[in-house]
Amino acid sequence: MAALAPTAHLQLPFFDAAHQQLAADLSAWAAVQDVDEQDDRLACREWVRRLGAAGWLRHCVPAEFGGVRAQLDSRALVILRETLAFYSPLADFAFAMQGLGSGAITLAGTAAQKSRYLPAVAQGQMIAAFALSEAQAGSDAGAMATTARFGANGDVTLQGSKTWISNGGIADYYCVFAKTDPQAGTRGITAFIVDADTPGLDASEHIAVMAPHPLATLQFADCRLPASAQLGELHGGFKLAMRTLDIFRASVAAAALGMARRALALAVDYAQARPMFGQRLADFQLTQAKLGEMVALIDAGALLTYRAAWLRDCVGTEGAQHAQTYSAAAAMAKMVATENAQRVIDMALQMHGGMGVRMGNKIESLYRDIRSLRIYEGATEVQLLILGKSVLRASSKTA
Ligand code: COS
Numbered sequence: 001m002a003a004l005a006p007t008a009h010l011q012l013p014f015f016d017a018a019h020q021q022l023a024a025d026l027s028a029w030a031a032v033q034d035v036d037e038q039d040d041r042l043a044c045r046e047w048v049r050r051l052g053a054a055g056w057l058r059h060c061v062p063a064e065f066g067g068v069r070a071q072l073d074s075r076a077l078v079i080l081r082e083t084l085a086f087y088s089p090l091a092d093f094a095f096a097m098q099g100l101g102s103g104a105i106t107l108a109g110t111a112a113q114k115s116r117y118l119p120a121v122a123q124g125q126m127i128a129a130f131a132l133s134e135a136q137a138g139s140d141a142g143a144m145a146t147t148a149r150f151g152a153n154g155d156v157t158l159q160g161s162k163t164w165i166s167n168g169g170i171a172d173y174y175c176v177f178a179k180t181d182p183q184a185g186t187r188g189i190t191a192f193i194v195d196a197d198t199p200g201l202d203a204s205e206h207i208a209v210m211a212p213h214p215l216a217t218l219q220f221a222d223c224r225l226p227a228s229a230q231l232g233e234l235h236g237g238f239k240l241a242m243r244t245l246d247i248f249r250a251s252v253a254a255a256a257l258g259m260a261r262r263a264l265a266l267a268v269d270y271a272q273a274r275p276m277f278g279q280r281l282a283d284f285q286l287t288q289a290k291l292g293e294m295v296a297l298i299d300a301g302a303l304l305t306y307r308a309a310w311l312r313d314c315v316g317t318e319g320a321q322h323a324q325t326y327s328a329a330a331a332m333a334k335m336v337a338t339e340n341a342q343r344v345i346d347m348a349l350q351m352h353g354g355m356g357v358r359m360g361n362k363i364e365s366l367y368r369d370i371r372s373l374r375i376y377e378g379a380t381e382v383q384l385l386i387l388g389k390s391v392l393r394a395s396s397k398t399a
Contacts, residue, residue: 004031005086006261009299014306015075023079029054030087037090040212041170045127047094052124056080060099062106065118072099072106072247074309078254085258089369090212092255096248097167100377101128103244104175104191108232113193117173129171131162131194131218132241138164139382141177142186142238146220148178154227156192158200158220164376168216169203172196175244176220177237189237192229200224211368246317249330249377250308253337256373257305259366260298260341263348266363267291270352281351290351294344301337308333328390335383338373345370 005027010020033050037043051057059076061067069076077099085092102121105113120126137143146160158178165174174194181188194201200223207215232240268291271282281287308329317323349356349363356363374380 014310041214061118061122066122074312077251078309081251082254082258085255126172129167129174131174131176146178156225158223163217186238191231191237249334253305253333256338256341260344263345267348297340301340304333331383331386
């Protein structure tokens with residue numbers, strides 16, 4: 001085990017004493033967890049159970065439904081993900097999906113929906129999932145083809161398929177987005193909560209990926225839901241999905257930071273221990289330059305990440321101006337932190353030489369773990385689109 005996750009950055013004015021305590025407590029807990037991660041689905045269940053039992057998942061829901069704070073606190077989410085990812089990217093993933101898979105219920109659920117799902121998510125008794133992507137609708141989420149048709153008695157029938165669904169096959173329920181008015185584009189999408197045991201839902205198609213991560217394709221064949229399964233406004237599903245993603249994008253950035261900080265810690269340990277040409281690897285200026293570059297890349301991502309979280313917590317997202325400012329800040333944080341983390345981990349691996357590519361070495365697994373963060377919850381290219389649109393919007397206001 002490397003040293004405990006670093007916490008000096010928590011002295012920055014973005015954080016308060018409760019955040020600092022949270023980081024210290026979580027780091028002490030996470031450092032001694034030992035979960036066998038060979039089977040991603042079993043491991044993910046185990047992480048959800050442990051995270052729930054230890055109370056960490058309570059940060060995913062509001063206090064009224066078993067959470068820690070009155071509202072989701074982005075800085076707490078950032079600290080939780082950064083710290084968990086430092087120790088185990090799969091633990092981070094298990095935590096994040098409880099938040100993402102319940103976020104739309106927190107934002108738009110009825111009292112009955114919130115009472116049924118949120119306390120169970122917070123205790124780790126229900127595993128949550130968010131089902132937006134389809135084979136032909138990844139970055140272009142509005143192009144989804146899954147349909148939801150209302151029957152005469154108000155019930156709903158889902159037809160279609162979702163893919164790349166995190167927690168697919170192990171989730172207890174899915175927040176599913178489907179077209180309720182196929183001609184209306186992004187204005188014709190509605191969200192529904194689909195319990196995993198609903199007849200007509202098949203989540204058995206597991207997708208194997210390069211780093212442990214339970215993923216599946218979902219098939220909906222005449223999958224019938226009661227009217228009470230509708231989540232949020234009719235045709236309001238696209239905005240609900242975007243608002244949910246907005247909350248969690250800054251936390252993806254934080255997960256990338258955790259992995260990058262771990263890679264830096266490993267690189268420092270290795271450089272100080274490895275003899276080479278009569279001195280230590282760390283004594284070469286070439287090595288020092290790389291370590292310097294790594295720490296600067298991490299700090300750049302960190303400042304953007306903490307800014308985004310602070311904006312959401314302390315300025316808020318009420319009103320178009322604040323919502324757009326936050327949305328752009330979260331997009332920038334996600335893009336920079338994940339791209340920088342990939343570079344940092346690559347440099348750390350290079351420093352390890354042949355040991356870096358040896359299976360079972362932590363730096364080798366980090367190299368695989370980081371890759372998907374540049375893709376999921378909005379690829380880097382999507383973040384660039386969001387940022388580009390926000391620059392144009394700002395310039396047209398000042399013209
Ligand atoms: N919050 C609230 N509303 C938002 C929003 C946000 N963050 N982003 C967009 N909207 C609204 C827009 O204001 C617009 O509203 P009107 O219909 O009232 O005009 C509507 O949603 C459509 O927005 P836009 O025209 O920008 O949609 P696009 O189809 O061009 O798509 C992107 C925009 C690419 C940003 C969006 O599809 C996206 O985020 N794609 C990535 C999806 C993703 O992250 N997938 C991963 C799934 S989870 S692993």
